[in-house]
Amino acid sequence: MSEVFLCLIISIMANMDHKCKLRDTFDLNGMYKKGHIMLGGLFEISFKTIIPEFLDFSVFQWAQTMVFAIEEINKDQTLLPNVTLGYRIFDNCVRLPVALRAAVTLVGGLDEVSTEINCNGAPPVLAIVGDPGSTHSIALSRIVGLFRMPMVSYYATCACLSNKQEYPSFFRTIPSDTFQVKAMAQIIKYFNWSWVGIIGSDDDYGQYAVRTFYEEIAKFGCISFSETIPKVNEIGKVQQIINTIKQSTAKVITVFSSGVDVTALVREAVRQNITDRQWIASEGWSTSTVLSSKENFRSFGGTIGIAIRRGNIPGLNEFLLQVHPDINSGKNVIQQFWEKMFECRFSENITNSFSWKECTGEENINNTQSAYSDVSDLRASYNVYKAVYAIAHALHNLNSCEKGNGPFENNSCADIVHVQPWQVNTHSGERVAFDENGDALATYDIVNWQLNTDGNTEIKTIGVFDKASGSGKELFLKENEMFWNFASGKPPQSVCSKSCLPGTRKATRKGEPVCCFDCIPCAEGEISGQTDADECDKCQPDSWSNPERTQCVQKEVEFLSYEDALGIALTAVSLSGAALSLAVLAVFIYYRETPVVKANNSELSFLLLISLILCFLCSLCFIGKPTYLTCILRHVVFGISFVLCISCILVKTIVVIMAFKATLPGKNIMKWFRSLQQRGTVFLFTLIQALICVIWVVISPPAPSRNTKYQNSKIILECDIGSITGFSCLMGYIGFLASICFVLAFLARKLPDNFNEAKFITFSMIIFCTVWLTFIPAYISTPGKYTVAVEIFTILASSFGIITTIFFPKCYIILIRPERNTKKFLMPIPANTGYKAGTNPGQGANPPRDTHKHTHTPSTH
Missing domain, CATH: 1.20.1070.10 (Rhodopsin 7-helix transmembrane proteins)
Incomplete structure (x- = not known):
């Protein structure tokens, strides 16, 4: 636990002594509250920078979870006593330029800065919770890493971010994609699927995952096709991907993408009535309530997905229902949420002649049902919660360090050069383990899209992947609770060639992947006692193959007998x-x-x-x-x-x-x-x-x-x-x-x-x-x-x-x-x-x- 705290402490201390000068200001949506120590936050709340057309309620819940965690820490008299945490949270609008502006703002601040040569005092923020996107995190880490400012992401999973030489101040409470890919590959291997299609988004998250997935599948199977989902919604490209799916004999398709990027593909697959396919979803869209809707169930029912480990946050539900818009609070993103939730506009936001219902601010949020108030399946929110507490514990250790009794060299409390693997116990009581790269050890839920008794889609947990399991077995599945969206009600077969039975061997086809082969009977005197044997084994000189070529039997001893x-x-x-x-x-x-x-x-x-x-x-x-x-x-x-x-x-x-x-x-x-x-x-x-x-x-x-x-x-x-x-x-x-x-x-x-x-x-x-x-x-x-x-x-x-x-x-x-x-x-x-x-x-x-x-x-x- 001490190692991660020390890493965060040093980054924070480096920022405390940093000299800064305000260069520019940006008009960003977010939430703000003053405190002794400020924490930054980046979330993909909306999809546009000006007058958002879409606001993701579930992501707004993530941001509110950060606020809840900070408020909970401020009330705790044992953690950071006499220290108040504040926050400055921005909406990056799923746009890299906006995310960069937000990061620069968090580093430089929004307040007036003294023109004196030496400007002492605390930096605008000491650490950033975010960014959720891998591509964003890569770009932002290169900037904030110059100031040794810690970034603790709750959703960036790209394996490339584990490189501590390039991203020394980057941490995350979500496992690396390396583990996610291993989990998905183990599921595919578990059901003997050796012929798989793969689709990845056109970003670092998708492409790094595809590359790692290739390496894992090559150990036991083959890739039938590989496609890339464009970041810009190009209908021609999406239709081309659908045509590839139709033409392929692969029944299993793995998709590494965020929910936003895969939406166009899902819609086109439903429109063209693509069925009889088993979809394997990455954690980016496996728990999306929008994509798993009843309308999409005919094509995507039975989807198996990797999901972030679910957790429980006591008191979060009550806190979420206490949200209230305040025009003068600097929390304009809450106003946008309120307007989207109740389909109204505050008077100052009505800028055209369109007839909008005016928001009063007194609407009762308790009467609404949405992804915002649903705390039954806390996954990303739980990672946000753990990220805040990880920073808080690091600050607490820094605050509690006694001079001359520090954990560093010469018992100092200040400097640390090398970061070692660490572990931290969060306030929730769950043990959070990190490896030498600052990655949380992988624990995933395996989910399955099913229909509940009401006829609606339910994302049901049917297994777990635990990398830290000491039993030697990492994947656990409840097969009897799984739903298969096939007429047989059983797992599909996804192979280029059917398995060669014992007594035969595989003969690869020229110019085709190794998974595409013909089954050749073993020659006389040779056997193969297993399925999909690459070579036939020769029998010993005193034995011979049986007619089925499955085992060697003792040769018949022949001589002219009196009994013949x-x-x-x-x-x-x-x-x-x-x-x-x-x-x-x-x-x-x-x-x-x-x-x-x-x-x-x-x-x-x-x-x-x-x-x-x-x-x-x-x-x-x-x-x-x-x-x-x-x-x-x-x-x-x-x-x-x-x-x-x-x-x-x-x-x-x-x-x-x-x-x-x-x-x-x-x-x-x-x-x-x-x-x-x-x-x-x-x-x-x-x-x-x-x-x-x-x-x-x-x-x-x-x-x-x-x-x-x-x-x-x-x-x-x-x-x-x-x-x-x-x-x-x-x-x-x-x-x-x-x-x-x-x-x-x-x-x-x-x-x-x-x-x-x-x-x-x-x-x-x-x-x-x-x-x-x-x-x-x-x-x-x-x-x-x-x-x-x-x-x-x-x-x-x-x-x-x-x-x-x-x-x-x-x-x-x-x-x-x-x-x-x-x-x-x-x-x-x-x-x-x-x-x-x-x-x-x-x-x-x-x-x-x-x-x-x-x-x-x-x-x-």
């Missing part, structure tokens, strides 16, 4: 193949003494059938969730089983060729390739594959892996082959043996015999090679679990190809045509061949002599 229909079918086929091989093995064992089995090299046939069983069963390792064990087993078992199978077929082919291609008569080369050598050859071929598998497993074994490359929405559990070289060697070795077997069988396919096994081996190798050659492109191009299915199908197809081409013909003879299961049928050899019929070539029988041409040659089996 495909897995069940392949399992059944695999087991069927193994069972079929086992059945053939059982048939061969059971009929092992018959010529067909003996001629077919029974030992190799048994081993081949066992390897086929392993080939069918190894496909089961490919079904189910891959593990380290199954990944190793599936390739090792597969590689060894097929090499064992192909080795048996290859040895059988070699035996056939050696039996029938011996070119030296009388030489039995089969003795060099008997059963032991045959088993050793099969073992050697298989051992090589086993070594390849061991080296592969030791160096870089197959292992389970999570493949996310082929299908983004799924994780494919598969076996990574580890070493490509190892896998290539395994497959290449199988292919190498199969190729040799195919070539040898192909060469022996035309050997004379009723039952030439080389033909069946050739067919089996054709099937085997064809299947595996087809497997390569199918394996590469098939995604997911079907890759494994293709591999299983290839194993099964090649296995079935071998068993059907090699063993089915023999089983046919053994089971279906047993009459052919004889030595005679198999080897009908003439007696002079020297070949012992029924002898197994693989068991060391002498090869046939090809010395004669026969119709039937000996069997090669």
